[in-house]
Structure formats: structure tokens, C-alpha cells
Amino acid sequence: EIVLTQSPLSLPVTPGEPASISCRSSQSLLVESNGYNYLDWYLQKPGQSPQLLIFLGSNRASGVPDRFSGSGSGTDFTLNISRVEAEDVGVFYCMQALQTLTFGGGTKLEI
Amino acid sequence: QVQLQESGPRLVKPSQTLSLTCTVSGGSITSGGNYWSWIRQRPGKGLEWIGYIYYTGRTDYNPSLKSRILISVDTSKNQFSLNLNSVTAADTAVYYCARSRMSTVTTVPYYFEYWGQGTQVTVSS
Numbered sequence: 001e002i003v004l005t006q007s008p009l010s011l012p013v014t015p016g017e018p019a020s021i022s023c024r025s026s027q028s029l030l031v032e033s034n035g036y037n038y039l040d041w042y043l044q045k046p047g048q049s050p051q052l053l054i055f056l057g058s059n060r061a062s063g064v065p066d067r068f069s070g071s072g073s074g075t076d077f078t079l080n081i082s083r084v085e086a087e088d089v090g091v092f093y094c095m096q097a098l099q100t101l102t103f104g105g106g107t108k109l110e111i
Numbered sequence: 112q113v114q115l116q117e118s119g120p121r122l123v124k125p126s127q128t129l130s131l132t133c134t135v136s137g138g139s140i141t142s143g144g145n146y147w148s149w150i151r152q153r154p155g156k157g158l159e160w161i162g163y164i165y166y167t168g169r170t171d172y173n174p175s176l177k178s179r180i181l182i183s184v185d186t187s188k189n190q191f192s193l194n195l196n197s198v199t200a201a202d203t204a205v206y207y208c209a210r211s212r213m214s215t216v217t218t219v220p221y222y223f224e225y226w227g228q229g230t231q232v233t234v235s236s
Contacts, residue, residue: 031216038217049207049226050158061224093158097214097221100173101160 002027002096004104011109019081021107023094028074029057031098038097041070041079044106045090053092054079086111113138115208115227123202123234129195133208133227140189141166146211146220149182149193151204152229159204163211163220164191171218198234205229 003026013019029037037057042050052061054070057077067082079092089111094104119131133147140147149161162172164182172180181194195202208227211220 034216036214036216038214038219038221040221040223042223049209049229050223051226052222052224055222061222095158095221095223097219098217099219101219103158103160105157 002029002099002102004094004096004102006092006094006104006107008107009105011107013084013109013111015086015111016083019084019088019109021079021092021109023072023077023079023104025075025077025096027098029077029096029098030074037073037077039070039072039077040095040097041068042093042095043088043090044093045087048090050093084109084111113210113225115210115225117206117208117227117230119230119232121230121232123198123232124236125199125234126197129193129198129202129232129234131193131206131208131230131232133191133193135189135191135210140184140191141186144212146213147184147191148209148211148220148223150207150209150223152207153201153204160220161193161195161206165213200234203232203234205231 005024007022039057041054044050058070069080091106091108114136116134123129146163148163164170184191207229209223210225212222
């Protein structure tokens with residue numbers, strides 16, 4: 001089983017400031033044949049279902065504000081928020097899709 | 112706009128079978144390239160993928176739950192269902208249904224774009 005470790009567990013931020021969340025994988029998520037990293041990012045706002053932010057490591061999903069960006073390759077990935085807004089409060093999860101799906105433990109963003 | 116809605120009993124007794132149905136609206140469950148999964152979130156724990164089904168009936172399950180799971184599809188009703196047998200308190204969770212794409216390279220779902228609102232299921236006598 002691929003284990004994803006997120007840090008920090010909790011991230012207090014000030015609106016307008018940047019934020020960064022790390023996701024480290026126990027195995028490389030890069031498929032050499034197509035160059036894709038099989039890692040998604042999701043945000044679960046309070047009382048809601050998770051929503052897709054980023055897929056295949058760095059591709060923003062439809063309708064996702066451009067202040068969200070994903071980067072990284074292999075085993076180390078980062079979700080960046082260029083300017084945090086109050087509506088971004090919730091728990092962020094990374095998910096690997098290389099083998100049987102697993103999720104990271106989550107990072108709670110608080111304002 | 113595709114919408115998914117979970118339904119089923121909120122309370123299940125230990126050792127019995129948990130049965131949930133996901134009704135898809137705003138699109139056909141038979142549209143190619145879309146895979147239909149169940150995911151759960153246990154109290155104090157993160158998200159756990161349970162398994163998926165394609166409209167043809169092809170399935171794949173999380174090995175940790177495989178012996179207890181059956182996922183089926185009813186294309187005439189635009190629904191898919193989850194049966195989880197021999198439940199214990201450890202199966203208490205919010206259960207989500209979701210739509211994803213599938214990588215032809217990894218043969219694993221990804222890109223969960225649409226989710227149901229989730230349904231809380233409690234296992235207790």
C-alpha cells in the first residue's frame with residue numbers, strides 16, 4: 001500500500017497570505033511512459049463532500065480558481081495557494097492513483 | 112450538471128449487511144469513460160476508497176475490504192449500489208458515491224469530479 005504523509009496537520013493562515021501544503025509518497029507516483037504523476041488534491045469544506053482541485057499532480061480542475069496550483073514529481077508534492085481566502089477553510093487531502101487508491105491524512109487550513 | 116445522491120438505512124446492526132444506493136442524475140451512468148466509486152470516511156480517520164464499478168459491470172475493490180464487498184449497477188435506473196456484509200462498529204462512517212475517470216495506464220480511478228453529499232451509516236445494536 002502506498003502511504004501518503006501530509007504536512008502540516010494544521011495550517012493557520014491570514015487571508016491574503018500564501019499557503020503551502022506538502023504531500024510525501026512512500027513510492028514514486030511518476031509513470032515514466034506518459035510523464036504523469038498520479039496524484040490528486042481535494043478540499044473538503046466544513047459539512048461538505050470533498051471537491052477536486054488538482055489532478056495528475058499539476059492540472060487544475062474545471063472551475064478551480066487559479067490561486068490554487070500543484071507541483072512536484074515522484075514522491076514529493078506541494079499544493080500552493082497564492083492568496084488564501086476565507087472560503088478556502090477546510091481540510092485538504094492528497095490522493096494517489098497509481099495503485100489501490102489511498103489518501104493522505106489531511107491538512108486543516110484555519111483562518 | 113451531474114448529481115449523485117446516496118440512499119439507504121442509516122442504522123445497521125452488527126453482523127448484518129450494509130446496503131446503499133447511489134442515484135445518478137444529469138447524465139447517464141452508461142456514458143463511456145466514467146467510473147462509479149464508493150468512498151467512506153470513518154470518524155477521526157481519513158478517506159478510504161471502497162471500490163468502483165463500470166456500467167458494463169466490471170468492478171475492482173479495495174483489497175482490505177474485498178472479501179465483504181459487492182458493488183452492482185442498474186443501468187435502467189441509473190443507479191449503482193454497495194453491499195458490505197458482516198459489518199462491525201468499525202464500518203460506521205460517512206459513505207460517499209463519486210464519479211471518476213480511469214487511467215488506461217494504471218487502471219486505477221482518478222479525477223473524482225462529482226461526489227454525492229454523503230450519508231452517515233452507524234453500525235450499532
